Amino acid sequence: MSVTSPxxxxxxxxxxxSLNEDRRLQRALESWQPDFLDWWxxxxxxxxxxxxxxxxxxxxxxxxxxxxxxxxxKDYRWGIFLAxxxxxxxxxxxxxxxxxxxxxxxGEYRADLLRLIVIQGDTEPASVEQQRxxxxxxxxxxxxxxxxxxxxEEGRHLWAMVYLLQAHFGREGRExxxxxxxxxxxxxxxxxxxxxxxxETPDWLSFYMFTYFTDRDGKYQLGTLKESAFDPLSxxxxxxxxxxxxxxxxxxxxxxxxxxxxxxxxxENDTDDVAALGAIPLPVIQKYLNFHYSxxxxxxxxxxxxxxxxxxxAGLKGRWMEGRxxxxxxxxxxxxxxxxxxxxxxxxxxxxxxxxxALTGLNTDLRREYISDCASGVNRWNKILADAGxxxxxxxxxVAFNRKVGAFSGIDATPDGEKLTxxxxxxxxxxxxxxxxxxTHVRSLMRPVYERGKIAAWIAPPxxxxxxxxxxxxxxxxx
Ligand SMILES: [Fe+2]
Ligand SMILES: [Fe+2]
Numbered sequence: 001m002s003v004t005s006p007x008x009x010x011x012x013x014x015x016x017x018s019l020n021e022d023r024r025l026q027r028a029l030e031s032w033q034p035d036f037l038d039w040w041x042x043x044x045x046x047x048x049x050x051x052x053x054x055x056x057x058x059x060x061x062x063x064x065x066x067x068x069x070x071x072x073x074k075d076y077r078w079g080i081f082l083a084x085x086x087x088x089x090x091x092x093x094x095x096x097x098x099x100x101x102x103x104x105x106x107g108e109y110r111a112d113l114l115r116l117i118v119i120q121g122d123t124e125p126a127s128v129e130q131q132r133x134x135x136x137x138x139x140x141x142x143x144x145x146x147x148x149x150x151x152x153e154e155g156r157h158l159w160a161m162v163y164l165l166q167a168h169f170g171r172e173g174r175e176x177x178x179x180x181x182x183x184x185x186x187x188x189x190x191x192x193x194x195x196x197x198x199x200e201t202p203d204w205l206s207f208y209m210f211t212y213f214t215d216r217d218g219k220y221q222l223g224t225l226k227e228s229a230f231d232p233l234s235x236x237x238x239x240x241x242x243x244x245x246x247x248x249x250x251x252x253x254x255x256x257x258x259x260x261x262x263x264x265x266x267x268e269n270d271t272d273d274v275a276a277l278g279a280i281p282l283p284v285i286q287k288y289l290n291f292h293y294s295x296x297x298x299x300x301x302x303x304x305x306x307x308x309x310x311x312x313x314a315g316l317k318g319r320w321m322e323g324r325x326x327x328x329x330x331x332x333x334x335x336x337x338x339x340x341x342x343x344x345x346x347x348x349x350x351x352x353x354x355x356x357x358a359l360t361g362l363n364t365d366l367r368r369e370y371i372s373d374c375a376s377g378v379n380r381w382n383k384i385l386a387d388a389g390x391x392x393x394x395x396x397x398x399v400a401f402n403r404k405v406g407a408f409s410g411i412d413a414t415p416d417g418e419k420l421t422x423x424x425x426x427x428x429x430x431x432x433x434x435x436x437x438x439x440t441h442v443r444s445l446m447r448p449v450y451e452r453g454k455i456a457a458w459i460a461p462p463x464x465x466x467x468x469x470x471x472x473x474x475x476x477x478x479x
Contacts, residue, residue: 014079028166039181047135048479052148068467078156080163082235091229093329094315101231121161124154126197129185137446139456145475146250153243196295208254209292215247217299220370227318259381260460263388278457287434294402300367302406303338309359320369334358
């Protein structure tokens, strides 16, 4: 039997958490809502629109969890939805394995759970801020609509985290909810918590790379929180993952379409040098990939972490696909190989691996799952190149390349994992990371195309539209 009920969209805050039965929580959320709308107006999408063809979450059932309609973005109904509750759910790992899942926050884990929710929550509005001006240069109405869809859903993910804070963490939770709107991406005095969320997303190639690599980090983090013994967190993240699938699609097919168009222009003109022909050269695509992949790897933290080991043992945060792992789900006797700098004698260091306790290596375990997922995208982009008859290939750089966090943060390395001196790095980095010239060229291609069915020259049209609509559908009505 379902314990959840369909959302009532006549309420101020659509929800399936029986908000009307909790006056105190309802008031806390209603007093946060105007601040959220204020933030959306000043930090959200800057392009004025009448309405956008958007998906809105309305329920959590297996069939029909969302509906599609043209809606003015400022009237978008950001709601609170948790996946259906399994009354028999048990803790799946750690020292509490087999005990009933928690409906309330245990006092001993309160500070750690608060921290995990705040860090996840901080990423959601950050990406909206990073993408705020992209509407001015969208390559098509279809892409513009997808940008806004991602934006409103990241806004809803913020609501999801704020609900947990306000429902389960009292005054501290309310203070953290306010802070989530106070910090801003790239701000000098109050930046977002994680590095990649303070980088700019100034052009659409960056947007597709961000949704492919950085949003995908989000998918993996949500996957670990979905395993949490704290059931409301688990159910919240499970529902968010449904929405993330669309964000992944935007990134994957976005890069597909850039690669496809570049390949076409290369073949038609029999040249690799497509910059002057209005397309993005493959080496520039590779540099953008190198950048976004390496800053996203940093989001997984250090190769080893005792905090993360403690989170696992406590049952707060599991592994990706915990239920499918064939082990004891406690990991107290297991080990794992993790990346490390090795002493090579004479004060020299080399790039290698060491064996550590499986619990302390959990960041590496998650990052490994993420990397193999990233590799699947590179394979499909290379298939596009191969099908076009081109010999060039894209690739993921080595884990030691361009790192600011973890074992390799103190060294410089090539995308092939060859260690460099600081001087060599400075001399050669422009071969591997986007230069001012590259970025300026990419930005010069970013001219808006707002006519139905038309597309910018640097990208191929999508194979499919949204929700069965054609590519030339009127996805957005501009103001
Ligand atoms: Fe999100
Ligand atoms: Fe996302």
